[in-house]
Amino acid sequence: MGKKERKIKIGDRLIRPESLMMSYGYRPDWSEGAIKCPIFQTATFSFEKAADGKAFFQFALGEREPGPGESTGLIYSRINNPDVEILEDRLTLWDDAESCAVFASGMAAITTTVLQYVKPGDLLFHSEPLYGGTEYLFKEVFPGFGIHSLGFCAGATREEIEEHLEQSGHADRLKMIFIETPANPTNALVDIEECVDIARKRTRSGSHIPVVVDNTFLGPLFQHPMKHGADMVIYSATKYIGGHSDVIGGVCLGPQELVEPVRTLRSFIGTMSSPMTCWLLLRSLETLKLRMTCQNKNARQVADFLAKHPKVEKVHYLGNITEKHPQYAVYRKQCLGDGGIISFDIRGGEKEAFKWLDSLKLFHIAVSLGGTESLAQHPAAMTHSDVKPEDRAKQGIGENMIRLSIGVEHPEDLIADIEQAFEQV
Numbered sequence: 001m002g003k004k005e006r007k008i009k010i011g012d013r014l015i016r017p018e019s020l021m022m023s024y025g026y027r028p029d030w031s032e033g034a035i036k037c038p039i040f041q042t043a044t045f046s047f048e049k050a051a052d053g054k055a056f057f058q059f060a061l062g063e064r065e066p067g068p069g070e071s072t073g074l075i076y077s078r079i080n081n082p083d084v085e086i087l088e089d090r091l092t093l094w095d096d097a098e099s100c101a102v103f104a105s106g107m108a109a110i111t112t113t114v115l116q117y118v119k120p121g122d123l124l125f126h127s128e129p130l131y132g133g134t135e136y137l138f139k140e141v142f143p144g145f146g147i148h149s150l151g152f153c154a155g156a157t158r159e160e161i162e163e164h165l166e167q168s169g170h171a172d173r174l175k176m177i178f179i180e181t182p183a184n185p186t187n188a189l190v191d192i193e194e195c196v197d198i199a200r201k202r203t204r205s206g207s208h209i210p211v212v213v214d215n216t217f218l219g220p221l222f223q224h225p226m227k228h229g230a231d232m233v234i235y236s237a238t239k240y241i242g243g244h245s246d247v248i249g250g251v252c253l254g255p256q257e258l259v260e261p262v263r264t265l266r267s268f269i270g271t272m273s274s275p276m277t278c279w280l281l282l283r284s285l286e287t288l289k290l291r292m293t294c295q296n297k298n299a300r301q302v303a304d305f306l307a308k309h310p311k312v313e314k315v316h317y318l319g320n321i322t323e324k325h326p327q328y329a330v331y332r333k334q335c336l337g338d339g340g341i342i343s344f345d346i347r348g349g350e351k352e353a354f355k356w357l358d359s360l361k362l363f364h365i366a367v368s369l370g371g372t373e374s375l376a377q378h379p380a381a382m383t384h385s386d387v388k389p390e391d392r393a394k395q396g397i398g399e400n401m402i403r404l405s406i407g408v409e410h411p412e413d414l415i416a417d418i419e420q421a422f423e424q425v
């Protein structure tokens, strides 16, 4: 399928990503004129001539580049597949990335990317809190392979972050900074540019220290970490990209130079995505902007209602960061929207929170986020139950915190559900 021009123009007009989500990277004449890309549900691809097979393997292993008139060639669906490649091409548009690799899950994307750049004895420096699965991977799994991990608090000052790194005794083996911003479930922010600066300051000749941002919460619509100097962006495509709570997938984006080695490792450890999953994600991308814009708007109304309710102690929502807030400058710099995730502290503790959750009629009690339906969950007992209680307290995750993922329902119906649940508490 060869290299594609990412910036499509009509005259002087640069065509925006949402206008290309229905067509980019696919041509109907490849498939009998089918307007939609078929599902290439096949394990392997036949070579017309033995020499073609030889050439395709050379391209796949990076031994040589395709010459004029040659195409990369399809080999085997663990290495490449049309649905995988078309999805990857489309995903590059939102973050204006050179290259993309898709994975079987967000966790597969994180694991493959980290293992490519961080080796036994090295240090992985990361923000906290993290998505529960990522936290477990970094703190419980990677140390078993000799990889040191060290967390710093989202919202800490630059001095505190650097001091923490220096005091670890492993700063000279720093190989990656991994950040999640806004942090789950508190919506605390991490300054991407600041982390990039910390990484660059420690770069020795020939050892680039990549800064990787998990952009699942706001991206790909409302935050573009590479515009702030980040090297790579990760997504759980299960969330907003998939958007319908019916598929698990992951994404890694960045410059070709950094993504290509990750893709090669993916081929060998088999963490790629399936044709069917990629096809579903292609369908989802067509409505990504519609969905996220609606969720963003609905969340604003829900957050306003919560803020005024007497049974609510505090609302943790990006849209409530005002000029007096210590993170206002970072918020203005990085966030193009407020997203659809709201956490709030109900007056009381776990008992009141559970009573509220059990009284919901339209919201479902479920983990995950970013889908078209609204979900509610209790971080301390669910997504963050494996975080030590004292760490949870430090990160601001209380027994009275509830996290909402706002969907595309009518906002007044969501508010009516929230209101009647409060009446039961």
Ligand SMILES: *Cc1c(COP(=O)(O)O)cnc(C)c1O
Pocket (backbone or CB within 6 Å): 105, 106, 107, 108, 131, 133, 134, 180, 184, 214, 216, 217, 235, 236, 237, 238, 239, 248, 249, 250
């Ligand atoms: C869900 C999630 C992940 C993990 O993704 P899976 O697709 O479930 O493997 C990673 N990071 C964040 C921020 C998430 O919300």
